[in-house]
Amino acid sequence: SAVISQKPSxxxxxxxxxxxxxxxxxxxxxxxxxxxxxxxQSLTLIATANQGSEATYESGFVIDKFPxxxxxxxxxxxxxxxMSPEDSSIYLCSVEGPVRYxxxxxxxxxxxxx
Amino acid sequence: GIQVExxxxxxxxxxxxxxxxxxxxxxxxxNLQWFHQNPxxxxxxxxxxxxxxxxxxxxxxxxxxxxxxxxxxxxSSQTTDSGVYFCAVYVVGNEKLTFGTGTRLTxxx
Numbered sequence: 200s201a202v203i204s205q206k207p208s209x210x211x212x213x214x215x216x217x218x219x220x221x222x223x224x225x226x227x228x229x230x231x232x233x234x235x236x237x238x239x240q241s242l243t244l245i246a247t248a249n250q251g252s253e254a255t256y257e258s259g260f261v262i263d264k265f266p267x268x269x270x271x272x273x274x275x276x277x278x279x280x281x282m283s284p285e286d287s288s289i290y291l292c293s294v295e296g297p298v299r300y301x302x303x304x305x306x307x308x309x310x311x312x313x
Numbered sequence: 314g315i316q317v318e319x320x321x322x323x324x325x326x327x328x329x330x331x332x333x334x335x336x337x338x339x340x341x342x343x344n345l346q347w348f349h350q351n352p353x354x355x356x357x358x359x360x361x362x363x364x365x366x367x368x369x370x371x372x373x374x375x376x377x378x379x380x381x382x383x384x385x386x387x388x389s390s391q392t393t394d395s396g397v398y399f400c401a402v403y404v405v406g407n408e409k410l411t412f413g414t415g416t417r418l419t420x421x422x
Contacts, residue, residue, distance in 0.1 A: 200358070232410070236354075241399065242412040257409075289354050293410075300344035300363075300403045302410050304356040 203305035222292035227272035236289040282312045315340040317413035334385040336400035344403040
C-alpha cells in the first residue's frame with residue numbers, strides 16, 4: 200500500500216485567510232482524492248485530482264473556494280480559501296492502492312478557523 | 314445517488330465483549346471497504362471486501378453483495394478498538410468512494 204503524508208497535521212487559522220494543505224505519496228499514482236470531514240460527520244469527497252488536468256469537483260464544492268494543484272504523479276495541494284468557522288474540519292487526501300477501487304488515506308489535516 | 318447506512322450509530326461495550334456492525338447500501342457496488350478512524354483522526358484500512366468473508370485476527374467481515382449489506386465482527390473487544398468505524402463503497406460506473414454514516418464504538422475497561 201502507498202505511504203501518504205500530509206502537511207500541516209493541524210492548524211488554527213483566522214477567518215478570511217487561506218491555508219494550503221500538501222499531500223505527498225511515496226509512489227506514482229494516477230488519481231488523488233481530497234475529502235472533508237466536518238466535526239462528528241462522515242467523509243465527503245471534495246474533488247478528484249488527475250495529473251495534468253483540472254480537478255473534478257463534487258456538487259457543493261467550487262474551485263474558487265478549494266483550488267487544487269496536481270503538478271506531478273506524487274504530489275497535490277488543496278487550498279481552503281477565505282476561511283470561515285464553517286470550514287473547521289479534517290481534510291484528508293487519498294489514493295487508489297495497487298488493487299483497483301481500494302483507497303488509502305493520509306493522516307489528515309485538522310483545521311480550526313476562529 | 315447511493316445511500317450507505319450504518320447501524321448502530323453508537324455502541325458502548327465492556328472490554329471483552331463481541332460486536333457486530335452493519336452496513337447497508339442501496340445500489341450495486343464494485344467494492345466495499347471497512348475503515349477504523351482512531352481518536353487522532355487517522356483512517357486505518359481494515360478490509361477490502363467486495364464479496365465473501367475475510368478474517369484478520371479478532372476482526373472479520375462478510376459482504377453479501379446480492380443483498381446489499383456487509384457486516385463487521387469484532388471479538389474480545391479491547392479499549393484500543395474504540396473509535397468510529399466506516400464502511401465505504403465504490404458504485405458501479407462511478408469512480409468515487411462513498412462513505413457510510415459511521416458507527417461510534419466505545420469500549421469501557
